[in-house]
Ligand SMILES: Nc1ncnc2c1ncn2[C@@H]1O[C@H](COP(=O)(O)OP(=O)(O)OP(=O)(O)O)[C@@H](O)[C@H]1O
């Protein structure tokens with residue numbers, strides 16, 4: 001438990017990618033997600049991969065670390081690949097293993113879909129690796145800003161997000177602390193029957209809930225004491241600014257889009 | 266139980282950008298029945314160290330021995346359960362571990378997990394609440410209705426009811442009122458003597474270290490910085506200040522008197538009354554009659 005980490009936990013740094021305006025990063029990822037589905041040739045996939053790998057390289061986050069962070073989703077990627085390989089029955093038969101035939105189309109589709117999947121996860125995790133949760137919420141609040149016109153509670157939503165994000169690490173620490181305390185009192189979280197293990201969770205969950213509620217109450221009180229009253233007329237401590245690097249990013253991305261449509265078959 | 270650390274290192278989140286070496290080749294020995302204080306600046310690795318004593322953490326390298334139990338890097342110890350029954354740990358802010366419906370049930374939780382028979386649990390519960398001075402009326406109350414100080418005492422009782430041979434205390438009195446702090450510390454000292462426990466106390470209070478421990482281990486940035494008998498350790502004021510640690514006030518006082526009056530006065534564990542008597546004798550000569 002002590003060595004656990006969250007997928008895509010922020011890693012402080014000062015790279016090109018770190019310095020980008022979070023709004024740009026989110027917008028670009030949004031469009032990247034869309035254009036990934038337009039790729040249909042080896043070259044076009046190559047371009048997308050180049051963009052993703054190039055971004056990873058400029059973020060100066062060790063590739064081994066990115067891969068390690070993706071560990072939990074490797075399973076999904078491989079599963080998708082196998083599913084397509086087995087289910088698709090088009091094109092020529094490539095090989096036949098134990099009477100089960102593998103078709104050419106299956107291989108191609110499996111590879112394409114799992115590559116798409118992989119690219120998407122890679123760029124989104126790059127976002128969280130290089131952007132603090134606070135920056136992400138600020139950016140989302142700004143990007144959703146126009147929705148305020150239709151009375152959508154953008155500020156409240158952003159506040160909820162930033163509070164939850166703020167307390168995830170705290171909650172993880174607390175979980176670790178309490179499970180250690182209960183383990184010292186003889187609770188065994190690892191072995192035993194299913195029923196035993198469910199029972200072992202109660203001494204962990206009760207204190208967690210108690211402290212989470214207590215925290216929420218304290219936070220609400222502290223906010224009220226300091227005169228918090230919602231989004232109207234509130235100014236920001238950290239203003240977001242578009243800079244030169246953002247312009248470079250947009251140029252790169254436009255080039256990518258053009259390249260993609262040229263290499264589509 | 267004899268305890269020894271042999272070149273124990275521990276690294277949090279290895280092979281990530283957050284890698285942090287919290288213990289660095291820590292070696293020391295604790296004899297059975299000793300009362301050892303572990304002190305050090307915040308973040309020096311005290312809590313990390315004590316979590317090795319009941320196998321909550323496994324060394325990244327090196328070996329920990331607690332009695333007959335051995336904990337090595339990359340080697341699963343199959344007797345963790347037995348080890349945890351013998352080593353009771355009171356964590357920082359232990360009241361966070363309370364969860365049962367009633368105080369009595371919470372105290373019984375530990376021994377129950379270790380399969381202690383019902384009557385024995387009953388006996389131990391009564392003994393524990395007596396030691397921690399919890400009123401018997403509270404036993405059927407919900408632990409969440411108690412005051413912070415009472416909750417702390419309940420949590421401590423829960424560990425005592427396990428009847429451990431080794432008692433590990435991680436700042437057990439942090440955040441209590443001064444009287445409560447003294448009561449709890451004296452209670453642990455009494456138990457230590459009566460039951461011949463081996464006690465390991467993590468503390469920021471030099472006064473407590475001086476008053477109760479017979480051996481002190483000082484950690485600094487994950488390494489053993491100094492080790493020895495309290496009186497010897499606290500003679501080295503400069504070395505302590507180098508790692509942001511103080512000398513107990515009594516000793517500071519004695520040192521100041523010695524320097525300013527230029528007299529022979531040495532702290533050897535005297536009580537305040539004894540010190541006063543000695544000082545009077547120095548100041549007024551031997552003309553004093555009590
Ligand atoms: N779960 C963890 N993950 C990563 N690093 C940790 C973890 N727990 C502790 N550390 C780091 O290890 C170092 C030692 O921590 P430890 O809790 O042992 O200090 P401590 O001496 O008990 O401090 P304090 O007096 O404040 O309780 C600290 O620098 C801390 O940041």
Ligand SMILES: [Mg+2]
Pocket residue numbers: 311312313357435
């Ligand atoms: Mg600590």
